[in-house]
Amino acid sequence: MHQAVIKPLVLSSLFWLANSYEAFAQTPATTEPLVEQAIVEPADAAENPTPTQIDTVVPVENTGTAMSDELESSAEPNLMNIDAEPVPSALTILNQTVQPGKSAVLKWEVEATFVDASAPVPVLVVNGTKPGPTLCLTAAVHGDELNGIEIVRRVVHEINPEKLTGAVIGVPIVNLQGFQRANRYLPDRRDLNRYFPGRIKGSYASRIAHSFFSEIITHCDYLVDLHTGSLSRTNLPQIRANLMIPEVAALAEKMGSIVVLQSKGAPGTLRRAATEAGIPAVTLEAGAPNNLQKDAVESGVKSVLSAMDSLGLTAPKPFWKRSEEPVFYQSTWIRARKGGILFSKVELGDTVKKGSVLGLLSDPVSNKTTRIVAPIEGRVIGMALNQVMYPGFAAYHIGLKSSIVEAAQPQELLPEEPSTENGGPDIANNTSSESPIPEAEEVGSDEEEFDADESTSIEEMELPTVDADD
Numbered sequence: 249m250h251q252a253v254i255k256p257l258v259l260s261s262l263f264w265l266a267n268s269y270e271a272f273a274q275t276p277a278t279t280e281p282l283v284e285q286a287i288v289e290p291a292d293a294a295e296n297p298t299p300t301q302i303d304t305v306v307p308v309e310n311t312g313t314a315m316s317d318e319l320e321s322s323a324e325p326n327l328m329n330i331d332a333e334p335v336p337s338a339l340t341i342l343n344q345t346v347q348p349g350k351s352a353v354l355k356w357e358v359e360a361t362f363v364d365a366s367a368p369v370p371v372l373v374v375n376g377t378k379p380g381p382t383l384c385l386t387a388a389v390h391g392d393e394l395n396g397i398e399i400v401r402r403v404v405h406e407i408n409p410e411k412l413t414g415a416v417i418g419v420p421i422v423n424l425q426g427f428q429r430a431n432r433y434l435p436d437r438r439d440l441n442r443y444f445p446g447r448i449k450g451s452y453a454s455r456i457a458h459s460f461f462s463e464i465i466t467h468c469d470y471l472v473d474l475h476t477g478s479l480s481r482t483n484l485p486q487i488r489a490n491l492m493i494p495e496v497a498a499l500a501e502k503m504g505s506i507v508v509l510q511s512k513g514a515p516g517t518l519r520r521a522a523t524e525a526g527i528p529a530v531t532l533e534a535g536a537p538n539n540l541q542k543d544a545v546e547s548g549v550k551s552v553l554s555a556m557d558s559l560g561l562t563a564p565k566p567f568w569k570r571s572e573e574p575v576f577y578q579s580t581w582i583r584a585r586k587g588g589i590l591f592s593k594v595e596l597g598d599t600v601k602k603g604s605v606l607g608l609l610s611d612p613v614s615n616k617t618t619r620i621v622a623p624i625e626g627r628v629i630g631m632a633l634n635q636v637m638y639p640g641f642a643a644y645h646i647g648l649k650s651s652i653v654e655a656a657q658p659q660e661l662l663p664e665e666p667s668t669e670n671g672g673p674d675i676a677n678n679t680s681s682e683s684p685i686p687e688a689e690e691v692g693s694d695e696e697e698f699d700a701d702e703s704t705s706i707e708e709m710e711l712p713t714v715d716a717d718d
């Protein structure tokens with residue numbers, strides 16, 4: 249039933265997305281004209297004697313003050329502007345130069361193994377007319393996570409480069425190979441988000457990660473990496489950030505009214521690698537994989553726009569208040585103690601009390617039903633979709649509001665002893681007292697091992713832990 253519903257959804261999503269990009273590439277945007285006619289020049293004419301064809305540029309009406317034209321046409325210094333703001337600079341990335349006030353669709357291409365093995369990945373670049381930070385938005389590092397793709401599309405296409413300070417680089421589908429197969433992983437079943445920043449001579453995943461990191465991420469001053477829950481789990485829109493790092497905490501605070509959780513990020517995640525390279529980065533989780541969810545997308549868009557506003561890239565929008573602030577949470581996962589078919593009694597965002605029934609696990613053979621009960625009060629910030637569960641499977645992510653200081657150093661939220669109350673002969677209390685998986689267990693990067701003996705690595709499948717949605 250679940251699969252039968254999901255499959256057509258995925259297929260129609262892929263079809264829709266393909267059409268969407270076709271439309272972006274060939275016709276003006278239907279909403280606000282977002283992309284100024286791009287002047288994209290090879291960065292090094294000697295190395296690129298033939299102009300690179302940019303076939304995915306959308307002309308738009310000129311709503312600005314033609315500041316960039318002035319700059320381009322004036323060969324002599326304009327003395328009137330000596331005391332003015334610094335001259336905006338052209339943005340050179342992927343061997344292309346995007347002038348101030350212009351937008352372009354560039355292509356990132358990993359060294360191909362054979363013809364057609366990998367298609368170029370579109371990279372949307374909007375360079376503003378005033379100097380400022382470069383914000384990067386990346387989505388579908390996991391190829392089955394569709395909400396982030398739509399968030400990038402909505403945000404980047406609405407930007408008017410004439411009114412932008414700094415630049416925005418959006419990569420809607422980082423893992424294009426996974427996306428084309430509606431799959432989280434790369435074709436060799438590795439999780440790309442465990443290989444950043446990558447190595448030039450590492451495994452296949454590591455090389456892709458290295459190319460992406462060195463060609464694109466190194467241009468970013470801030471990074472928001474967009475994800476969804478993994479493997480049949482869904483997340484209330486939320487930020488994951490290493491709040492121990494002041495610059496990262498500052499970025500998290502700019503994400504508007506949204507749940508924020510402390511997370512260092514597993515080694516090899518794009519977020520952690522960027523942060524370690526000095527680029528403040530957060531993950532924005534919203535919704536479930538293999539789905540396009542309106543509410544999750546809208547929340548994500550609002551959060552990113554809020555960051556752009558607070559970082560000074562755009563002027564504050566009249567329709568939301570700058571004062572909207574994130575809410576910090578500590579959290580814990582509640583696991584199924586027994587196997588069965590899960591039917592949830594709660595929804596994402598629900599507030600639950602200690603003892604509230606979160607869901608029922610039905611055993612189809614014995615016809616016994618087990619309750620999963622909240623061991624603490626809090627809010628449902630993540631949960632498994634209805635599905636067959638096995639003992640130990642993470643079912644509900646419960647968050648408890650806290651200060652940013654408490655959130656940065658989360659305490660154990662669960663009681664020492666599990667509740668022993670029993671609901672009757674056929675209903676056993678399922679309250680779990682297991683500790684949440686400590687961050688150290690998020691480790692999914694066995695790159696050393698792979699590099700030592702790559703021939704044995706291909707069969708290895710990395711199973712993400714619950715805390716490692718990103």
Ligand SMILES: [Zn+2]
Pocket residue numbers: 389390393474475476478717718
């Ligand atoms: Zn993900």
